[in-house]
Amino acid sequence: MKSIWENYTTENAYDELMYSEFQPRPVSHSLCQYLNSLKKTDIDKRKIAAELAIMEMGITFTVYSDEGNIDRAWPFDIIPRIMDAREWRVIEQGLKQRLTALNCFISDVYGEQQFIKDGKIPSETINSSKNFRKECVGMKPRHNVWANICGTDLVRNKDGIMYVLEDNLRVPSGVSYMLENRVITKRVFPELLQGIDILPIDDYPTQLQDMLASIAFADTDKPLIVVLTPGIYNSAYFEHAYLAQQMGAQLVEGNDLVVKDDNCVYMRTIEGLEKVDVIYRRIDDDFLDPEVFRKDSTLGVPGLMRAWQAGNVALANAPGAGVADDKVVYAYVPEMIRYYLNEEPILPNVPTYLCSNKEHYDYVMDHLAELVVKPANESGGYGMLVGPHSTAKEVEAFRKVIQADPRNYIGQPTLAISTAPTLCKGKLEPRHIDLRPFILQGENTFVTAGGLTRVALRKGSLVVNSSQGGGSKDTWIINMEGN
Known part of the structure; x- marks a missing residue:
């Protein structure tokens, strides 16, 4: 029987599972040994099982094209990406440090602008940013946190060092696919997961709900939380519906909400209007409120900014948080960490x-x-x-x-970003990957155990985005202590 690892090469990049041909890393030893014990027919059956599960669960994403919007089944590779929990704990601290500094920066930008005054960043960089919102100057969200949900993209270079590629602070997406990938993996490899100590990720919806509740301005034990979606034609609609369902929150569109003369937001229900305390919005700033931003927007809620500025509703992420999403501003994050936290960055930027x-x-x-x-x-x-x-x-x-x-x-x-074994026509081939962990910040800070591993399914490609032919993998953070 031919080995599934036959002709697998690790020469051109750091491989997440293999040191070299036929030599797995300690953290991936059990997985590699298990895969090697399977026949090709067994692998094929598991791949088909994963595809059937994706169809049954309705996991899709939307590709926008000249021919129209196309819903496609989520592209999933059944071979997981693995990391040691000891390495992950360092990364986790680096992510918390980074988002804390970014929120200090956003608060400063809309406040005293001391970072600018002290010559740490040119004022023109901020003033010319398309995501700087003058309407947000002077605002103070709860806990002084503007970016409550962040998806930070990490890549590992050939030297083995993990770099931050970018911070997604506006409307970061992908966490539902991270959660569903684990559900599919449990179906595909049930016997394998029983013998490996993998850190769980299924507490994310609870953590998200707790964070959203913590930013409510209203003094209530049970704030009314809604998820605001642009609607069924948005590429991430599956995620909007999924997270709302998992949290037990209402999924609403702009016309389901109304701002009354008291500058409060209400949800239309069959029993009348119900006051909304927190909106997890999945709509870009430009479309959020036609009174303030794009006048032609039918996706948002007229008066929403008035309600937010009056302190009657919390918005996550806060309007204007995207000023720190700018890839030019990204270059200054290490200095933000030193300036606001008086610490050295734990995770390095890619030279920019x-x-x-x-x-x-x-x-x-x-x-x-x-x-x-x-x-x-x-x-x-x-x-x-x-x-x-x-x-x-x-x-x-x-x-x-x-x-x-x-x-x-x-x-x-151009980094030689790391690879991981990926199933390609019945055999394993290296494909480039990145990692998007999700960080929540409100009263407390929480980081997912791993994140969404995205994989460039095309040979040699560095582009992992699903809209451009990429897919994803389950991400296992394995506790090796005691092994």
């Missing part, structure tokens, strides 16, 4: 060149074919250049895009 800086701009232009260049406020892997994977024509075309708006672009070295 700001095209708004003349010296950095010249470097990016001279090395464009070697770098990854990203726009400051796009998501989903759109609008970026991966220099080594681009043609000369594409590089030159992108050069003109940067020249037209240098402030909007950053350059970073």
Whole structure:
């Protein structure tokens, strides 16, 4: 019988499961040994079982295309990504440190702006940010926390070091897929999970509900929490419905809510209006309130900003939190940690060149074919250049895009991001992955045990986004103490 590991190579990147060919890392030894004991037919059956479970559970995501919106089954690879809990505890502390500093920064931006006054960041960087909201100046959310839910993207380089690639602070998505991936894995490998001490993740909905309750302005033991969705055509609608159901919260659209003359938000019900205390909003700032932002928005609630500014409803994440989501601002996070917390960063940034800086701009232009260049406020892997994977024509075309708006672009070295074994046509092949843990911050701070591992299913690709051909894996944080 041929081994499933036949011809598996780990030469070009750090592999999360294997030191080298046929030599698993200690944390993944049990999994690798188990996989090697299975016949190809056994692996195929488990892959089919996973696909059937995804269809049965209705796990989908939406791809926007010229032909219309297409609902697709969630692309899931059954081979999990594994990390040692001892390494994870350090990462967890680094994530808590980072979000704490980011919230200090956002509060400062809409307050005294001392970080700017002390010359730590140019005022123009903030003033020109498309996510800086002047309407938020002077606001003070509960616990001084603006970004209550954060999805931080981590990548491991060839040197084994875990880097922060970006912070998603506006409307971060993906946590429902992290939770459902574990449910599917339990169906596919029930006998395997029984013998391994994997840290649980199923407490996330409870933690989310507790955090949302903690930010309510109203003094009540049971604040009314709703999840505000743009509707069924949004790419993350599955997640909105899933989280609302898991928390026992109401899933609402903009026309389900109304702001009355008392500047309070009410939910329309068959029994009349019911006062809302907390809104977990999954709508971007621009569409949140047509009285303040886009006048043509039909997704939001007229008067919502008035209600928030009056302290009558809590919004998570708070409007304006996206000012720290800007990839240019990202470059200053290590300095934020030193400035606000008087600590050294636990997790390093990827080295970043700001095209708004003349010296950095010249470097990016001279090395464009070697770098990854990203726009400051796009998501989903759109609008970026991966220099080594681009043609000369594409590089030159992108050069003109940067020249037209240098402030909007950053350059970073092309990392050899880590790989993990991925099932490809019945055999295992290395595919590049990242990791998006989710951090909650309200009265307390909570980090998921692992997160959503996204995988670039196309051979050689570094783009893990599901909208561009990526998939995901279950993430196991394994307690090795005592083993």
